[in-house]
Amino acid sequence: MSKDNHGQTPAAWTGTFVIIAASVISTVGLVQNNWNMFWAGIVLTVIGGIVWIVWEKANSRRKN
Template structure:
Protein backbone atom coordinates (compact mmCIF):
# COMPACT_ATOMS: atom_id res chain seq x y z
CA UNK A 1 0.00 0.00 0.00
CA UNK A 2 2.87 2.39 0.55
CA UNK A 3 3.55 2.45 -3.18
CA UNK A 4 0.01 3.60 -3.99
CA UNK A 5 -0.02 6.53 -1.51
CA UNK A 6 -3.09 4.98 0.11
CA UNK A 7 -4.32 7.33 2.82
CA UNK A 8 -1.54 9.89 2.40
CA UNK A 9 -3.86 12.78 1.55
CA UNK A 10 -5.29 15.72 3.48
CA UNK A 11 -8.79 14.28 3.02
CA UNK A 12 -7.81 10.96 4.58
CA UNK A 13 -5.94 12.52 7.49
CA UNK A 14 -8.77 14.94 8.29
CA UNK A 15 -11.51 12.31 8.06
CA UNK A 16 -9.64 9.82 10.21
CA UNK A 17 -8.73 12.46 12.81
CA UNK A 18 -12.36 13.56 13.19
CA UNK A 19 -13.52 9.92 13.36
CA UNK A 20 -10.87 9.16 16.00
CA UNK A 21 -12.10 12.06 18.12
CA UNK A 22 -15.64 10.69 17.78
CA UNK A 23 -14.52 7.24 18.92
CA UNK A 24 -12.82 8.82 21.94
CA UNK A 25 -15.99 10.73 22.80
CA UNK A 26 -18.12 7.59 22.48
CA UNK A 27 -15.69 5.57 24.57
CA UNK A 28 -15.62 8.14 27.35
CA UNK A 29 -19.40 8.39 27.50
CA UNK A 30 -19.76 4.61 27.36
CA UNK A 31 -17.63 4.32 30.49
CA UNK A 32 -19.67 7.10 32.12
CA UNK A 33 -22.88 5.21 31.25
CA UNK A 34 -24.30 8.16 29.30
CA UNK A 35 -26.16 6.88 26.20
CA UNK A 36 -26.76 10.35 24.73
CA UNK A 37 -23.05 11.21 24.78
CA UNK A 38 -22.23 7.82 23.30
CA UNK A 39 -24.56 8.38 20.34
CA UNK A 40 -23.32 11.94 19.87
CA UNK A 41 -19.79 10.53 19.61
CA UNK A 42 -20.93 8.17 16.89
CA UNK A 43 -22.46 11.13 15.06
CA UNK A 44 -19.03 12.76 15.16
CA UNK A 45 -17.58 9.56 13.63
CA UNK A 46 -20.08 9.81 10.78
CA UNK A 47 -19.25 13.50 10.32
CA UNK A 48 -15.60 12.50 9.91
CA UNK A 49 -16.56 10.22 7.04
CA UNK A 50 -18.65 12.91 5.38
CA UNK A 51 -15.88 15.51 5.74
CA UNK A 52 -13.32 13.09 4.27
CA UNK A 53 -15.55 12.35 1.27
CA UNK A 54 -16.31 16.04 0.74
CA UNK A 55 -12.60 16.90 0.80
CA UNK A 56 -11.91 14.07 -1.63
CA UNK A 57 -14.61 15.41 -3.96
CA UNK A 58 -13.00 18.86 -3.68
CA UNK A 59 -9.73 17.43 -5.01
CA UNK A 60 -7.79 16.96 -1.78
CA UNK A 61 -7.86 13.18 -1.91
CA UNK A 62 -6.21 12.38 -5.21
CA UNK A 63 -2.84 10.96 -5.98
CA UNK A 64 0.12 13.28 -6.01
CA UNK A 65 1.44 13.98 -9.50
CA UNK A 66 4.53 12.09 -10.52
CA UNK A 67 7.60 14.26 -10.90
CA UNK A 68 10.32 13.76 -13.44
CA UNK A 69 13.91 13.27 -12.50
CA UNK A 70 15.47 16.66 -11.76
CA UNK A 71 18.37 16.02 -14.15
CA UNK A 72 15.91 15.35 -17.01
CA UNK A 73 13.98 18.54 -16.26
CA UNK A 74 17.17 20.64 -16.22
CA UNK A 75 18.40 19.03 -19.45
CA UNK A 76 15.08 19.66 -21.20
CA UNK A 77 14.99 23.30 -20.11
CA UNK A 78 18.60 23.81 -21.16
CA UNK A 79 17.90 22.25 -24.58
CA UNK A 80 14.80 24.40 -25.10
CA UNK A 81 16.62 27.58 -24.06
CA UNK A 82 19.45 27.07 -26.55
Protein backbone atom coordinates (compact mmCIF):
# COMPACT_ATOMS: atom_id res chain seq x y z
CA MET A 1 0.00 0.00 0.00
CA SER A 2 2.90 2.38 0.63
CA LYS A 3 3.86 2.15 -3.06
CA ASP A 4 0.55 3.73 -4.11
CA ASN A 5 1.24 7.24 -5.41
CA HIS A 6 -2.37 8.27 -6.10
CA GLY A 7 -1.50 9.29 -9.65
CA GLN A 8 1.08 11.89 -8.69
CA THR A 9 3.57 10.85 -11.36
CA PRO A 10 4.86 12.57 -14.48
CA ALA A 11 2.97 9.98 -16.54
CA ALA A 12 -0.31 10.82 -14.83
CA TRP A 13 0.18 14.56 -15.14
CA THR A 14 1.20 14.36 -18.80
CA GLY A 15 -1.60 11.98 -19.70
CA THR A 16 -4.16 14.15 -17.95
CA PHE A 17 -2.90 17.32 -19.64
CA VAL A 18 -2.99 15.72 -23.11
CA ILE A 19 -6.48 14.32 -22.54
CA ILE A 20 -7.86 17.65 -21.25
CA ALA A 21 -6.28 19.59 -24.14
CA ALA A 22 -7.65 17.06 -26.62
CA SER A 23 -11.10 17.32 -25.07
CA VAL A 24 -11.01 21.10 -25.49
CA ILE A 25 -9.98 20.71 -29.14
CA SER A 26 -12.75 18.19 -29.71
CA THR A 27 -15.34 20.40 -28.02
CA VAL A 28 -14.36 23.47 -30.03
CA GLY A 29 -14.56 21.41 -33.21
CA LEU A 30 -18.01 20.17 -32.27
CA VAL A 31 -19.31 23.65 -31.43
CA GLN A 32 -17.92 25.09 -34.68
CA ASN A 33 -19.27 22.15 -36.67
CA ASN A 34 -15.70 21.35 -37.76
CA TRP A 35 -15.67 17.57 -37.94
CA ASN A 36 -11.96 17.30 -38.76
CA MET A 37 -11.08 19.18 -35.56
CA PHE A 38 -13.57 17.09 -33.58
CA TRP A 39 -12.06 13.79 -34.74
CA ALA A 40 -8.52 15.11 -34.26
CA GLY A 41 -9.44 15.78 -30.63
CA ILE A 42 -10.85 12.28 -30.26
CA VAL A 43 -7.66 10.76 -31.72
CA LEU A 44 -5.51 12.90 -29.40
CA THR A 45 -7.59 11.74 -26.43
CA VAL A 46 -6.83 8.12 -27.29
CA ILE A 47 -3.15 8.94 -27.83
CA GLY A 48 -3.04 10.65 -24.43
CA GLY A 49 -4.41 7.52 -22.78
CA ILE A 50 -1.90 5.32 -24.57
CA VAL A 51 1.01 7.62 -23.64
CA TRP A 52 -0.12 7.54 -20.02
CA ILE A 53 -0.29 3.73 -19.89
CA VAL A 54 3.01 3.16 -21.71
CA TRP A 55 4.90 5.72 -19.63
CA GLU A 56 3.45 4.31 -16.39
CA LYS A 57 4.50 0.76 -17.33
CA ALA A 58 7.98 1.94 -18.32
CA ASN A 59 8.41 3.65 -14.95
CA SER A 60 7.14 0.63 -13.01
CA ARG A 61 9.68 -1.62 -14.75
CA ARG A 62 12.48 0.76 -13.90
CA LYS A 63 11.57 0.78 -10.19
CA ASN A 64 11.55 -3.04 -9.89
